[in-house]
Amino acid sequence: MLLIDSHCHLDFPEFDADREAVIAHSQALGVEKMLVVGITRQHWPRLWDLVNSHPNLYGALGLHPYFLHKHQDSDIQALAEQLQRYHLHPKLCAVGEIGLDFFLPDLDRQHQIHLFEQQVALAAEFNLPVIIHSRRANAQVTAILKRAQLPRAGIIHAFSGSYEEAMEYIKLGFLLGFGGAATWPRATRLQAVLKRLPIDSIALETDSPDMPPHWLAGQRNSSEQLPRICEHLAQIYGISAAALAAHTSDNVRRLLYGYRLVAD
Numbered sequence: 001m002l003l004i005d006s007h008c009h010l011d012f013p014e015f016d017a018d019r020e021a022v023i024a025h026s027q028a029l030g031v032e033k034m035l036v037v038g039i040t041r042q043h044w045p046r047l048w049d050l051v052n053s054h055p056n057l058y059g060a061l062g063l064h065p066y067f068l069h070k071h072q073d074s075d076i077q078a079l080a081e082q083l084q085r086y087h088l089h090p091k092l093c094a095v096g097e098i099g100l101d102f103f104l105p106d107l108d109r110q111h112q113i114h115l116f117e118q119q120v121a122l123a124a125e126f127n128l129p130v131i132i133h134s135r136r137a138n139a140q141v142t143a144i145l146k147r148a149q150l151p152r153a154g155i156i157h158a159f160s161g162s163y164e165e166a167m168e169y170i171k172l173g174f175l176l177g178f179g180g181a182a183t184w185p186r187a188t189r190l191q192a193v194l195k196r197l198p199i200d201s202i203a204l205e206t207d208s209p210d211m212p213p214h215w216l217a218g219q220r221n222s223s224e225q226l227p228r229i230c231e232h233l234a235q236i237y238g239i240s241a242a243a244l245a246a247h248t249s250d251n252v253r254r255l256l257y258g259y260r261l262v263a264d
Contacts, residue, residue: 001030001206001227001230001241001242001245001246002032002245002246002249003028003031003032003226003230003245003248003249004031004032004033004034004035004203004204004206004207004227004248004249004253005031005033005034005035005176005204005205005223006024006035006155006175006177006203006204006252007037007078007097007131007155007157007179007203007205007206007207008035008036008205008208008222008223009037009039009208009210010022010023010034010035010036010050010057010205010223011036011043011046011047011179011211013208013252014209014220015104015209015222019050019140021124022223022224023054023056023223025056026222026223026224026226027056027226029202029224029226029227030227030245031223031224031226031227032043032056032225032249033056033057033058033096034056034057034058034161035057035058035059035060035093035131035252035256036050036051036057036058036059036060037059037060037094037096037097037157038059038060038061038062038064039062039063039066039067040063040064040067040070040071040075041063041070041071041072041075041078041079042070044061044082047061048061048076048086048091048237050090050119057091058091058093058151058256059092059093060090060092060093060094060095060096060097060162061079061082061083061092061095061096062079062094062095062096062097062098062100062119062130062131063076063079063082063098063119064097064098064108064133065073065098065099065100065101065112065115065116065236066101066104066107066133066217066225068107068108068111068112068115068253071115074124076115076118076119076142077258079095079119079122080125081197083122083125083128087126087127088103091095093126093128093129093256094129094130094131094154094155095119095120095122095123095126095128095129095130096114096130096131096132096155096157097131097132097133098116098119098130098131098132098133098139099116099132099133099137099141099157100112100116100119100133100134100135100137100141101133101134101135101137101232102135102136102137102140102204102221103135103136111219113140113144114140117144117148119259120144120148120150120229121148122149123150123152123154124148124149124151126150126151127151129150129152129153129154129155129255129256130150130153130155131154131155131157132154132156132157132174133157133158134156134157134159134161134220135160137166138161138165139165140170140207141156141235142165142168142169145172145174146172150172150173151159152173152255153172153173153174153175153253153255154174154175155174155175155176155177155203155205155252155255156169156174156175156176156177157177157205157207158177158178158181158205158211159177159178160181160190160206161178162193163197165198166193166197166201169195170197170198170201171188171199174201174216175198175201175202175203175204175206175251175252175255176201176202176203177204178194178202178203178204178214178233179204179205179206179207179211179213179226179229180206180207180211180212180214180221180225181211182194182232182233182236183213183214183229183231183232183233184213184214184218185214186234191236193235194236195236195237199237199239199244199247199248200247200250200251201251202227202247202248202251203248203251203252203255204226204229204233204244204245204248205246206223206225206226206229207221208219208220208221208222208223208225209221209222212225213225213228213229213232215228215255216258226256227241227245230245230248
């Protein structure tokens with residue numbers, strides 16, 4: 001059973017003490033590829049060094065809406081320069097993590113929208129998929145994506161919306177990311193939505209070190225947990241874990257094939 005973790009943050013300090021061991025153990029468990037997703041301009045050099053030091057790691061560069069206070073207007077130009085420099089590099093897979101977070105009231109919505117629209121435009125310019133964070137903002141995110149008409153779509157990270165919202169994203173060509181949140185016994189609504197979705201629209205992820213599955217409550221998450229997450233989500237679909245792993249890995253390959261996330 002081979003898996004792809006389509007969203008993790010292995011560059012975070014939480015992994016400084018045992019990063020190499022986590023990567024090696026994840027791969028030994030069948031997590032063949034891991035996509036490390038950017039959050040701020042300051043993080044990009046560390047992320048890029050990390051993914052280039054491991055054959056099974058790939059990267060995305062972007063400005064996360066949660067860290068709005070750290071972003072400068074010049075960061076958009078810096079992102080454009082990085083994408084220009086690396087847009088044909090096999091390690092660069094997407095623009096992300098970008099999006100809108102309307103859950104936190106202190107984050108200026110108009111500023112978020114401005115940065116999001118600019119980054120979506122860069123993804124279109126460089127023909128890259130996007131990795132999107134959307135919290136309490138699915139209507140606004142969908143509207144922006146409809147206007148942008150991205151040629152390669154992307155992944156809606158940690159999807160937690162309704163079935164109707166999911167189908168709007170799917171119509172635009174997006175995959176929906178599911179991980180530890182869907183394993184919690186209380187996540188009945190999310191599980192019910194997942195069960196109704198076409199399996200060719202799903203990507204597996206951990207968001208490690210965050211969003212742990214229920215068996216790691218209050219602890220650090222990692223890509224090592226993806227096989228067990230896959231087993232839990234396969235039960236929701238009523239299929240084998242191997243079948244879900246194969247489907248979701250093919251979905252991610254299909255989205256990111258042009259940047260060789262997985263060899264043909």
